[in-house]
Amino acid sequence: MMSATLMELDQRDRGGPQQPLLVVRNLRKHFPIRSGILGRVSAHVRAVDNVSFTVRKGETLGIVGESGCGKSTVARLLMRLINPDAGEQIFDGDAVGEHGGISVADLRRQVQMVFQDSASSLNPRMPVQNSIAFGPIAFGTPRVEAVGQARELLTRVGLNPALFGGRYPHELSGGQKQRINIARALAMQPRMIILDEAVSALDKSVEAQVLNLLQALKRSFNLTYVFISHDLGVVRWISDRVMVMYLGEIVEIGPADTIYTGARHPYTRALLASRPALDPDQRREEAPVSGDPPNPINPPSGCRFHTRCPHAEPVCASRAPSLGAEGEQAHRAACHMQDPASGHSQAIAA
Amino acid sequence: MSTTIPGAATAEGSLPTQRGYWGTVGYRLRYDPVTLFFAALLLLIILSAIFAPLLAPFDPYQESIIRRLKPPGFRGHMLGTDELGRDVLSRLLHGGRITLLMGMVPVLVATLIGGGLGLVAGFAGGVVNAVIMRVMDVFYAFPSVLLAVAISGAMGGGVGNGMIALTLVFIPPLCRVAETATTQVRNLDFVDAARATGAPLRLVLWHHVLGNVLGPVLIYASSLTSVSVILASGLSFLGLGVKPPEPDWGLMLNALRQAIYVSPLVCAMPGIAILLTSISMNMLSDGLRSAMDVRS
Amino acid sequence: MTEPLAEVSNLSVDFVTRESSVRAVNDVNFTMLPGEVMCMLGESGSGKSVTMRALMRLLPPKRSVISGGIRIAGQDVQAMDATALRRMRGSTVSMIFQEPMTAFDPVVRVGDQIAEVVSVHRGVSHAAGRQRALDLFELVRIPSAQRRLDAYPHELSGGLRQRAMIALALSCEPKLLLADEPTTALDATVQIQVLILLRRLQQEMGMSVIFVTHDLGVAAEIADRVAVMYAGRVVETGPVRDLMRRPLHPYTAGLLASTVHDQPRDQDLETIPGTPPDMRHLPPGCAFAPRCPRAGTDCITTVPPPVTPAPGRIVRCLRVEAELV
Numbered sequence: 001m002m003s004a005t006l007m008e009l010d011q012r013d014r015g016g017p018q019q020p021l022l023v024v025r026n027l028r029k030h031f032p033i034r035s036g037i038l039g040r041v042s043a044h045v046r047a048v049d050n051v052s053f054t055v056r057k058g059e060t061l062g063i064v065g066e067s068g069c070g071k072s073t074v075a076r077l078l079m080r081l082i083n084p085d086a087g088e089q090i091f092d093g094d095a096v097g098e099h100g101g102i103s104v105a106d107l108r109r110q111v112q113m114v115f116q117d118s119a120s121s122l123n124p125r126m127p128v129q130n131s132i133a134f135g136p137i138a139f140g141t142p143r144v145e146a147v148g149q150a151r152e153l154l155t156r157v158g159l160n161p162a163l164f165g166g167r168y169p170h171e172l173s174g175g176q177k178q179r180i181n182i183a184r185a186l187a188m189q190p191r192m193i194i195l196d197e198a199v200s201a202l203d204k205s206v207e208a209q210v211l212n213l214l215q216a217l218k219r220s221f222n223l224t225y226v227f228i229s230h231d232l233g234v235v236r237w238i239s240d241r242v243m244v245m246y247l248g249e250i251v252e253i254g255p256a257d258t259i260y261t262g263a264r265h266p267y268t269r270a271l272l273a274s275r276p277a278l279d280p281d282q283r284r285e286e287a288p289v290s291g292d293p294p295n296p297i298n299p300p301s302g303c304r305f306h307t308r309c310p311h312a313e314p315v316c317a318s319r320a321p322s323l324g325a326e327g328e329q330a331h332r333a334a335c336h337m338q339d340p341a342s343g344h345s346q347a348i349a350a
Numbered sequence: 351m352s353t354t355i356p357g358a359a360t361a362e363g364s365l366p367t368q369r370g371y372w373g374t375v376g377y378r379l380r381y382d383p384v385t386l387f388f389a390a391l392l393l394l395i396i397l398s399a400i401f402a403p404l405l406a407p408f409d410p411y412q413e414s415i416i417r418r419l420k421p422p423g424f425r426g427h428m429l430g431t432d433e434l435g436r437d438v439l440s441r442l443l444h445g446g447r448i449t450l451l452m453g454m455v456p457v458l459v460a461t462l463i464g465g466g467l468g469l470v471a472g473f474a475g476g477v478v479n480a481v482i483m484r485v486m487d488v489f490y491a492f493p494s495v496l497l498a499v500a501i502s503g504a505m506g507g508g509v510g511n512g513m514i515a516l517t518l519v520f521i522p523p524l525c526r527v528a529e530t531a532t533t534q535v536r537n538l539d540f541v542d543a544a545r546a547t548g549a550p551l552r553l554v555l556w557h558h559v560l561g562n563v564l565g566p567v568l569i570y571a572s573s574l575t576s577v578s579v580i581l582a583s584g585l586s587f588l589g590l591g592v593k594p595p596e597p598d599w600g601l602m603l604n605a606l607r608q609a610i611y612v613s614p615l616v617c618a619m620p621g622i623a624i625l626l627t628s629i630s631m632n633m634l635s636d637g638l639r640s641a642m643d644v645r646s
Numbered sequence: 647m648t649e650p651l652a653e654v655s656n657l658s659v660d661f662v663t664r665e666s667s668v669r670a671v672n673d674v675n676f677t678m679l680p681g682e683v684m685c686m687l688g689e690s691g692s693g694k695s696v697t698m699r700a701l702m703r704l705l706p707p708k709r710s711v712i713s714g715g716i717r718i719a720g721q722d723v724q725a726m727d728a729t730a731l732r733r734m735r736g737s738t739v740s741m742i743f744q745e746p747m748t749a750f751d752p753v754v755r756v757g758d759q760i761a762e763v764v765s766v767h768r769g770v771s772h773a774a775g776r777q778r779a780l781d782l783f784e785l786v787r788i789p790s791a792q793r794r795l796d797a798y799p800h801e802l803s804g805g806l807r808q809r810a811m812i813a814l815a816l817s818c819e820p821k822l823l824l825a826d827e828p829t830t831a832l833d834a835t836v837q838i839q840v841l842i843l844l845r846r847l848q849q850e851m852g853m854s855v856i857f858v859t860h861d862l863g864v865a866a867e868i869a870d871r872v873a874v875m876y877a878g879r880v881v882e883t884g885p886v887r888d889l890m891r892r893p894l895h896p897y898t899a900g901l902l903a904s905t906v907h908d909q910p911r912d913q914d915l916e917t918i919p920g921t922p923p924d925m926r927h928l929p930p931g932c933a934f935a936p937r938c939p940r941a942g943t944d945c946i947t948t949v950p951p952p953v954t955p956a957p958g959r960i961v962r963c964l965r966v967e968a969e970l971v
Binding site: 066067132173174176177203204205206207208209211212215230233234236237238256260271274275276277278279280281283284285286287288289290291292293295311325 | 677689690789803804806831834836837838839841842845860861862863866868869886887889894900901902905906907908909911914915916917918919921922940971
Binding site: 021076079081104105106107109111112115116117120121122123125126131134135138139181184276289 | 390471527538540542543544545546547548549550553561562565
């Protein structure tokens with residue numbers, strides 16, 4: 001089965017290993033807030049603003065950020081579970097949902113998603129093997145065959161099909177349910193899986209098991225991951241590259257180790273410094289930043305982090321820093337201090 | 351073939367039960383004596399209505415001037431006789447057929463129509479939802495009893511019109527319940543996950559939405575049947591449902607009411623029948639509700 | 647030797663449903679000294695929150711059976727009547743929760759709610775209560791405190807709401823603060839602020855804190871002492887430094903090893919195999935034995951008794967004893 005999967009993947013590969021699997025350009029999603037009995041739009045939640053990134057074949061791109069930063073909205077936009085207001089999405093060279101490109105239905109067959117809440121992401125009234133087989137059956141795989149494949153996948157995610165296939169979600173633990181969710185995603189033989197806080201709700205002892213499983217599956221099924229999490233430790237372990245989001249925008253993107261050892265954006269540095277130390281002798285005495293993330297309904301002007309940034313200067317409030325174009329550098333940060341021409345007093349030299 | 355996956359060998363928990371969803375519901379119902387008792391009672395009432403011709407000791411239409419308003423136990427009249435000397439037990443058994451029919455058919459039809467509308471409103475959202483739900487709100491503005499009386503009155507009496515009136519009364523609440531359940535389910539991740547497979551919408555609706563909406567709707571509908579029995583009796587009581595001399599619990603209550611000081615015990619009989627039926631239905635739907643909540 | 651502030655001895659809690667009875671907390675013992683911060687560390691279902699609620703007698707009386715002794719500030723909590731219980735909650739002991747919205751009435755301004763609590767407990771006027779509320783808001787470092795007193799709970803951000811709840815809990819200067827995962831729902835940059843605040847307040851006010859968490863990092867930030875719970879039992883207690891540097895119970899060791907924290911990326915993470923136990927069907931011996939790399943046949947049959955391998959440390963593991971002999 002595995003070699004067959006690999007062959008099929010090769011067939012579906014269109015641009016070769018150099019072509020990014022996914023290119024996202026200027027993605028934007030503003031949710032209207034309606035008020036009054038007539039439902040007039042009074043404001044917008046700027047969930048995702050002008051987000052551009054690429055995902056290379058076979059890599060894991062980690063997306064980190066706090067609540068309201070738009071990371072989950074990005075996931076749902078990539079799956080087209082919600083429609084973007086603007087922006088392009090190119091999957092292996094084909095524009096998604098455009099004439100001459102790839103249809104949304106075809107995209108969904110190649111990109112699958114695993115959700116955070118393992119309980120609500122399984123139909124409570126369906127045996128789990130039927131949940132796994134649902135997608136293939138919908139695409140015409142005979143029922144018996146699809147259930148057979150589902151049981152095979154159960155083995156692959158570490159669950160005995162004879163014991164678990166016929167069970168209902170409420171009879172499983174959180175970790176077991178998340179394994180089922182992973183099996184369901186694999187049933188569609190995807191090339192890419194979006195993991196939206198997929199291990200966040202699990203107990204620590206189970207989280208490590210599922211993370212190891214994800215890495216093993218990635219190798220054997222030749223997958224590409226987009227891994228969304230608020231847990232910086234987990235993201236560092238699993239990701240090749242990391243993208244940091246704040247209030248709907250990308251503030252920094254780069255190779256995982258570079259980000260963790262040499263973060264350039266003050267927000268990334270604050271986020272890293274906010275992690276509790278696992279050593280009681282290295283307790284934090286001062287919080288790296290004060291206050292809460294602002295409301296994405298009316299994000300601050302200029303650099304959205306300037307209200308909490310220890311290095312903020314007038315230029316930060318008046319002008320939004322640019323992340324720079326893709327391909328210039330592997331490691332980019334949207335901060336005026338990274339731009340010699342910004343006028344910020346602490347800007348790096350040209 | 352399978353790679354060594356961490357925790358694979360021991361990921362199997364020690365879960366003792368392997369009943370399915372309905373298996374668990376059944377198991378819980380089996381160990382719920384209160385619900386079982388009322389289910390049996392309801393079954394008894396329904397069976398006795400069905401087999402009324404076989405069970406009734408007398409002809410329910412047979413009047414007798416000399417045996418009017420006799421107390422229970424009088425010459426084989428186990429529950430006494432009514433104001434025209436007819437056997438009350440026989441009339442109750444026969445009357446159950448129409449009363450129960452008027453209690454159940456409107457709810458059944460309203461479940462299909464109201465539930466369907468609610469499902470559409472809940473899943474489509476937006477304008478479709480607004481139109482359907484605002485129309486339902488108009489019906490909500492009237493108390494259900496008043497509405498049933500008004501519709502029935504406008505269309506004229508009779509069993510058929512009575513049932514149509516009751517059906518119209520029950521559509522809005524069932525639609526509301528179905529709409530709420532659908533909206534909740536629609537926002538759960540597993541519906542998104544099903545959509546994310548690229549499966550056609552009708553399959554997603556059928557396999558993932560309907561099954562989860564059906565539970566709450568059926569439970570609510572079963573609680574409405576008791577309301578329906580009472581409303582149907584009420585319509586007959588007002589002379590809008592069943593016409594005399596047809597036996598019907600509501601009608602019997604109305605006729606016997608005048609004899610309340612003469613023969614209070616006989617007078618109470620149809621009321622007791624209505625009470626027992628509606629209590630059984632309420633308790634049954636209560637038991638069903640707690641049994642179907644498998645995650646509790 | 648100072649008097650212990652709280653003493654829990656042989657505490658067990660059973661939840662009784664019509665289908666089964668589940669022992670959620672099993673023979674838990676600990677003492678708290680004044681001014682001490684103890685973390686109850688455990689995964690979901692380990693009994694850590696239930697233990698806390700038992701201390702406050704917050705468990706549903708009809709569905710739970712509590713046995714064992716609970717003494718707080720010299721008083722037997724189990725024997726308290728409704729009046730004594732009410733006096734204890736909110737004056738000797740207060741509690742903060744994961745979700746601060748549940749602690750506040752959504753339609754009353756937060757300042758008025760705190761003022762009301764203060765005026766009821768201390769018998770002072772509402773105006774004096776408001777003044778106290780303002781002091782408390784400044785104590786928990788809520789910016790523009792005066793203005794925020796007039797806010798409704800939903801108008802506050804997550805971090806401010808948590809601070810407001812802490813202010814409410816501190817309004818009557820409790821000797822013991824019970825904190826049930828108060829930072830779990832917060833963003834990373836806010837969590838560290840609240841942890842630092844709690845630590846400072848604890849030191850300034852000299853109160854004791856029992857802090858329930860599933861996060862080792864949080865425990866390392868705030869605890870003096872850690873009690874690790876597994877399947878309703880405390881399997882290991884010890885000073886935070888010793889416990890984190892040299893865990894004695896295999897479960898604690900596994901938990902530390904499997905917490906993802908800058909491990910090399912090309913290697914698998916260390917894991918604890920298997921799944922957390924089903925509380926309805928616990929094994930007869932050590933509940934961790936089925937997942938334990940060091941378990942022997944004796945572990946499957948015998949419940950390990952508590953042993954004290956080093957000063958201040960208590961471990962329930964048969965292997966630890968064997969190791970030390």
